[in-house]
Each structure stands twice: as structure tokens, then as C-alpha cells.
Amino acid sequence: MSYEKELKAAKKAASLAAQLCQKVQKALLQSDVHSKSDKSPVTVADYGSQALVSFVLGKELPTASFSMVAEEDSADLRKDGGQDTLERITKLINDTLSSDGSYDLSPLSGEDVLTAIDSGKSEGGPNGRHWVLDPIDGTKGFLRGDQYAIALALLDEGKVVLGVLACPNLPLQPIGNTEKHSLQNQAGCLFFAEVGGGTHMQSLDGSLSTKVHVSSTVNPAEASFFESYEAAHSLHDLSSSIATKLGVQAPPVRIDSQAKYGALSRGDGAIYLRFPHKGYREKIWDHAAGCIVVTAGGVVTDAGGNPLDFSKGRFLDLDTGIIVTNQKLMPLLLKAVQDALSESSQATPSL
Ligand SMILES: Nc1ncnc2c1ncn2[C@@H]1O[C@H](COP(=O)(O)O)[C@@H](O)[C@H]1OP(=O)(O)O
Ligand SMILES: [Mg+2]
Ligand SMILES: [Mg+2]
Numbered sequence: 001m002s003y004e005k006e007l008k009a010a011k012k013a014a015s016l017a018a019q020l021c022q023k024v025q026k027a028l029l030q031s032d033v034h035s036k037s038d039k040s041p042v043t044v045a046d047y048g049s050q051a052l053v054s055f056v057l058g059k060e061l062p063t064a065s066f067s068m069v070a071e072e073d074s075a076d077l078r079k080d081g082g083q084d085t086l087e088r089i090t091k092l093i094n095d096t097l098s099s100d101g102s103y104d105l106s107p108l109s110g111e112d113v114l115t116a117i118d119s120g121k122s123e124g125g126p127n128g129r130h131w132v133l134d135p136i137d138g139t140k141g142f143l144r145g146d147q148y149a150i151a152l153a154l155l156d157e158g159k160v161v162l163g164v165l166a167c168p169n170l171p172l173q174p175i176g177n178t179e180k181h182s183l184q185n186q187a188g189c190l191f192f193a194e195v196g197g198g199t200h201m202q203s204l205d206g207s208l209s210t211k212v213h214v215s216s217t218v219n220p221a222e223a224s225f226f227e228s229y230e231a232a233h234s235l236h237d238l239s240s241s242i243a244t245k246l247g248v249q250a251p252p253v254r255i256d257s258q259a260k261y262g263a264l265s266r267g268d269g270a271i272y273l274r275f276p277h278k279g280y281r282e283k284i285w286d287h288a289a290g291c292i293v294v295t296a297g298g299v300v301t302d303a304g305g306n307p308l309d310f311s312k313g314r315f316l317d318l319d320t321g322i323i324v325t326n327q328k329l330m331p332l333l334l335k336a337v338q339d340a341l342s343e344s345s346q347a348t349p350s351l
């Protein structure tokens with residue numbers, strides 16, 4: 001089955017949401033120190049991005065049975081004191097839609113925006129089709145002026161069948177260890193993949209797309225690895241011990257968000273290691289788009305070697321951690337992961 005129409009709609013939705021987020025991040029970075037410590041810009045961009053994606057999907061794919069599993073909901077905006085924020089969000093969405101000019105419509109009201117946000121309340125599951133959205137993945141990166149992504153995927157009967165990752169700050173050129181991965185002139189990538197159709201990348205401003213694939217290196221010595229920028233999101237010591245066991249020589253490349261999956265999908269680095277602290281439960285919107293984007297040459301599993309199961313609702317049920325590499329390196333990586341995990345559980349029985 002082809003998902004051509006759905007993919008086109010998803011690309012449009014994620015690109016418009018990226019424009020909205022870029023506007024907010026630019027204003028945030030130009031603001032003074034006091035307002036930089038204010039977390040509200042990310043809130044505005046998060047809700048704005050979710051409402052815009054939901055609105056554009058609705059316009060592009062009018063269907064009675066729209067279902068979306070998304071990170072945010074409008075409960076806080078509906079509380080006393082939420083009105084100002086809702087007005088800022090509504091203005092931002094209307095400005096973005098009017099400068100795009102694709103839709104001939106009267107401006108959205110605050111109520112329209114609340115309804116659009118709340119269309120992301122679905123629980124997902126194994127039956128039918130469900131969109132899966134993280135309107136801003138990597139909020140910490142967004143606030144720092146670094147990497148973040150708008151991540152949108154479609155589940156059909158519990159499987160990810162298409163995914164789009166908009167990464168406004170990811171350079172179009174490969175990233176490595178020596179560069180600073182922050183705002184650069186030639187930045188803004190859109191990765192997209194459809195089941196059986198490979199992965200493509202284009203610039204967010206709409207250049208021709210190129211086919212990309214995961215690095216096919218089988219030599220761990222030349223396989224650099226990605227991990228979270230935030231130590232609170234992933235155990236850096238564990239990744240470092242896995243990398244050492246495997247024979248990786250380069251230091252980790254630390255960037256925020258599913259931009260890691262995007263970078264990996266075009267062969268910048270060959271491994272992604274993610275080991276959240278004990279008790280953290282992974283959500284489907286943090287991995288659905290990323291997972292399908294790396295399937296051109298890559299494999300994603302948990303630490304036990306099991307594929308991720310997106311059919312269980314909003315959460316992923318998994319054995320410790322998520323690891324990604326190419327098919328040939330995966331057996332070696334799994335062995336290194338299991339050795340490192342068993343060593344660390346002997347050293348700290350509570351891990
Ligand atoms: N304590 C946590 N441990 C792991 N991941 C987290 C934690 N808190 C938030 N996240 C989510 O992890 C992802 C970012 O991880 P990273 O950038 O390190 O790859 C984001 O989806 C972020 O949510 P959010 O989408 O709200 O930013
Ligand atoms: Mg996220
Ligand atoms: Mg998010």
C-alpha cells in the first residue's frame with residue numbers, strides 16, 4: 001500500500017510547524033537574559049506546533065476518522081490565566097498560515113486552536129490508523145538554541161508506515177565531532193520515509209530531495225556514536241563503557257532530540273545509544289518518526305535486541321534502553337551492550 005497522500009500532508013504539516021518554531025526560537029535567542037530563563041516560549045511553540053500540525057493534516061486529508069497521539073493537551077491553557085498564552089499561540093498560528101498562503105480561510109479562533117490541540121488525545125493501539133506527534137522534541141535543546149525536531153509519524157495496524165522529521169537547526173552538511181552544532185547558515189533538514197520506500201532528505205526551504213542511508217561501516221573503530229546532550233536523559237557513563245567495549249574511538253556526539261535519528265539516517269556517525277535513568281518510560285512520539293527514518297540500512301532495538309512495539313498505546317514497553325546501528329554492526333553492539341549492562345548491575349545492583 002502506498003501512503004503518498006499522507007506523506008505529502010505530513011511533510012507540509014511538519015514544515016509549517018518548523019516555521020512557527022523557528023520564529024519563536026529566533027525571538028527567544030534575541031531576548032534578554034531575564035526572558036531567556038522564562039520557559040513560556042517553548043510552551044507557546046509546543047502548543048502552536050501541535051495545533052498547526054493537526055490543522056494542516058485535517059485540511060489536507062479530510063476524513064471522518066482522524067486519530068492522533070500527541071504529547072501536549074490543552075488542559076493548562078483552559079485554566080484561569082491561560083488566556084494570554086492562548087492568544088499568543090493563536091496569533092502565531094494565524095501569522096504562519098497567512099505567510100504560507102496555501103489556505104484561503106478566515107483566522108482561527110482560540111477555541112479552534114484548543115480543539116486542534118486536543119485532537120492529539122488518542123491512545124493509539126494496534127488497530128486502524130493513528131498519527132503520532134511530538135510537536136517539539138528536545139525542548140531543552142530548543143531553549144538553549146541547539147537542536148530540536150518536529151516528529152510526525154503514521155501508525156497503521158500498529159506499525160509505523162511513514163515518518164517525517166523536521167530539524168530546523170541541523171546543518172545540511174554532515175555533522176561530526178569538531179563542529180559546534182548550533183545555528184549555522186546552511187541549516188534546516190527535512191527527513192522523510194515511507195515503508196518500503198527508503199529515506200530521503202531535503203532542506204526545509206524545499207530543495208530537491210536526496211536519498212540517504214545509514215552508514216554501512218563494519219569497523220567499530222570508525223563508528224562514532226550519538227547520545228543525548230542532557231545527562232539527565234541518558235546514562236553517559238554506560239554509553240561510554242559500551243563504546244569502549246565495542247572499540248569505538250571517537251568521543252560521543254551529543255545532540256538533542258530525534259535530530260540524532262536524522263543525522264544517523266544519512267550516515268553521520270553509525271550508532272545511537274539511549275539509556276534513560278531507571279523508572280523513565282519512553283513514549284511512542286519520541287521514537288516513531290526517528291525509527292522509520294533510519295530503516296534505510298539501520299536497525300532499532302531495545303537492549304535485549306527486540307524491535308520497538310508501537311502498538312501498545314502511548315508508551316513503549318521495553319527492556320532497558322534503545323540502540324540503533326546498521327544491520328552488520330548490530331550483533332557486535334548488542335554483545336557490548338549486554339556485557340556493559342551486566343558489569344554495571346554487578347557494580348550497582350540497583351541499576
Ligand atoms: N528524564 C528524561 N529522561 C529521558 N528522556 C526525557 C526525560 N525528560 C524528557 N525526556 C524526553 O526525551 C527526549 C529528548 O531527549 P534527548 O534530547 O536527550 O534525546 C525528549 O522527547 C524529551 O521530551 P521533550 O519532547 O519534552 O523534549
Ligand atoms: Mg520528545
Ligand atoms: Mg516534546
Ligand SMILES: [Mg+2]
Pocket residue numbers: 071139
Ligand atoms: Mg515535553
